[in-house]
Amino acid sequence: MISVNGNQANSLIQVRGLDKTYRRGNEDIHVLQGLNLDVDQGDFVAFMGPSGSGKTTLLNLLGGLDLPTRGSVTVAGDEITHMSRRRLTQWRARHVGFIFQMYNLIPVLTALQNVELPLLLTRLSRAERRRHVETALAIVGLSDRMQHFPRQLSGGQEQRVAIARAIVADPTFLLCDEPTGDLDRKSADEVMDLLQRLVNEHRKTVLMVTHDPLVARIAKLTLHLEKGVLVEAGARQDAAAGAVS
C-alpha cells in the first residue's frame, strides 16, 4: 500500500518528515519539505512534477545517493539517513537497483560485463555470476545480445541492459529516473512493459520519476511533487494488484 500520510507502520520504505534544502548564493531553496511516504513490496509508484520540483532529489535521497537536511528514510528496517558514506555504499549495493534516463552503461564492456558489474561486489564465483547475468538478460529479452557492446545496441536495448544490471543482484527496490525519457514510443512501451512485468511477476518494488503521463499511467499510483510535498494525483484501482490508497 502506497501512502503519503506517514501513518503506515510496517511498509518496506518509510519516509518521514523529509526536508532537503539547497543553498544557492545567499538563498536557501527548500526542495522537499516534511515529505512522508510509505511504499510496500511489489508497489509501483510514479513521481511527476514540473522541472525543479525535486523529483530526482527525492529519488537520490531514497537511493542513498544524497543526504536529507532533516527527516529519515528507512528501508526494510534500515534507517539510511545516518549511515556513513561507506556503509551507505554497501547498503546501495545490496538494496537498490538504479535505472537512469541515459542508461549509463560502461561503453567498453559488453552487455554481459555491464550486467555483471554489481555481482563483482558479491562473493559469487565466476560461474555463478555468469548464471545470474544470463537469467537477468533473459528476463529483459536480450539473451542473444550478451556479447554486444552498448554502441551495437539500440536505445531501447541499452535501457533493457541497464534494467538487467539493476535487477541482477536482486535488490530490494528499483529507482528509475526518467527511464523512457530518451526513447521513442515503441521502445518506451517495451521498457514499461518490462518494468510492469518485474512488478507483477517478480514482486519487484519500483519507484519511478517521469514527465510522461502515459508512462506514469502504468504505475499503480502517481504522486505529484508540489511545493516540496507529495500529493496523490489519482489512485488507479487495479484488480490484479489490489487496493491502492
Add this chain to the structure above:
Amino acid sequence: MKYARLIFANLLRKKTRLALTIGSFAAALFLFALLGVVGNTFSLANGVVSAHRLVITNRTSIINLLPLSYRDQILRVPGVQSITHNNWFGGVYQDPKNFFPQFVIDPQNQRRVYPELIVPKAQWQTFLNDRMGAVVGAATARRFGWKLGDRIPLTTTLYGLAGKVWDFNLDGIYHGTQPQDDQTQFWIQWAYYKESVPPQLQGQVGWYVLRIRNPDDAPRIARAVDRMFINSPNETRTETESAFAAGWVKQFANIKLLILSIGSVVFFTLLLVTGNTMATSVRERTAELAILKAIGFSDRAVLGFILAESLLIALAGCIGLVFAGVLIPALGQPLAGLLPALVVTPAVLGYGVLAAVAVGFASALLPALSARRLRVVDALRRV
C-alpha cells in the same frame, strides 16, 4: 582479479592515447637507463675500479712521466702488495677512428695488480717470451676480427716516433670476470717499447698502479708514497683508483649535475604528460565512475581502479628498459676504450622500474583522489 577485466577495458578504450602514453614512459625510461649507465660509467661505480688499487701519477699532470726508479721504493711501503707501471702508447690502427687504448705494461706484475683480467696461462707464457707480443681484450679482438697469431701494425705520434710502424704479434686475449670489466685494452711489452724510444724516455713510466693488502690502509699508503717524493723533481699524486677515474672523467663535464638535470626534466615532463592523460581519462568517465559508485563500488575501489590503470601504463612503459638493455651496450661501442663498457646493470633496471612505479603513482594520485571524492549526485547532474 575479478576487477582486472574492468581495469583493462578502461585502459584500452583509447588505444592511440594509451600507446602514446606508454611510448612516453618507454622513452623516458630508456633515457633514465642511459643516464644511469653513463653515470655509473663515469663514476666507475660499476665495479671497474677496485678498492684494492691506488694510482700514482706525476703531481704536475698525467702527461708528465715518473722515474722507473720509484718502483722499488714504493714497493717497500708497508701494505703495498704489488706494483705495475703503464705508459700510454697512443697508437693508431689503420685509421684514427679505430680508437682503442694501448698500454705499455710491466708484464711481470700486470696480472698481480689486475687479477680480474684473465689471460689463459699458455697465451700469457707466449706473450712473456715474445718481445713484440701483445695481449688484447676480447672486445677489441672481436671488433677487428683478430685471432691469435695475427700481426697488428700500429703507428704512434708520441715519443718522437712519428711515422714508425710498430708490429705486434697477437699472443693472448684477455677476458674480464665481470661484465663491466674493460675488455678493450691492448697491452704491449715494456721491453719492446723501451728499446725503441729515445734514451731520455727509457727510464720513465706514465703512472704506477699499486695493489694494496687492505683498502682501509689506502689513505696511509697514499700519504707515505707522496711524502717519499716530496720536493723531488717528480712529485707524485697518489689516489684511489676511483678518485683517479673521477678526475679523468671530470675532463668531460660535470656529468653528475648534467645527468641529474636531464633526468629531473625528463621525469617532471613525464609526470605532467601522464598526469594530464589520467586527468583527462577521469574527466571523460565522470558519469561512469559515478554509476560505479551508485551501484555499490566504494570510493576506495574507484581510487584503486585509477591508480591501477596508471601503474599498468607505467609498467608497460618498462619496455623502454628492455630496449635499453639491448641497445645501450651497442650504443657504447664507439666509446670503447674511452670509457669502461656501458653495462645496464640490474640495479639500473631496478631503479628504472621503481621510478616508473613512482611516476605512475604520483601522476594518477590527483585524478584518483578527485575520482574518490566524486559525489554521485553532482557527477550525474553534470552529464
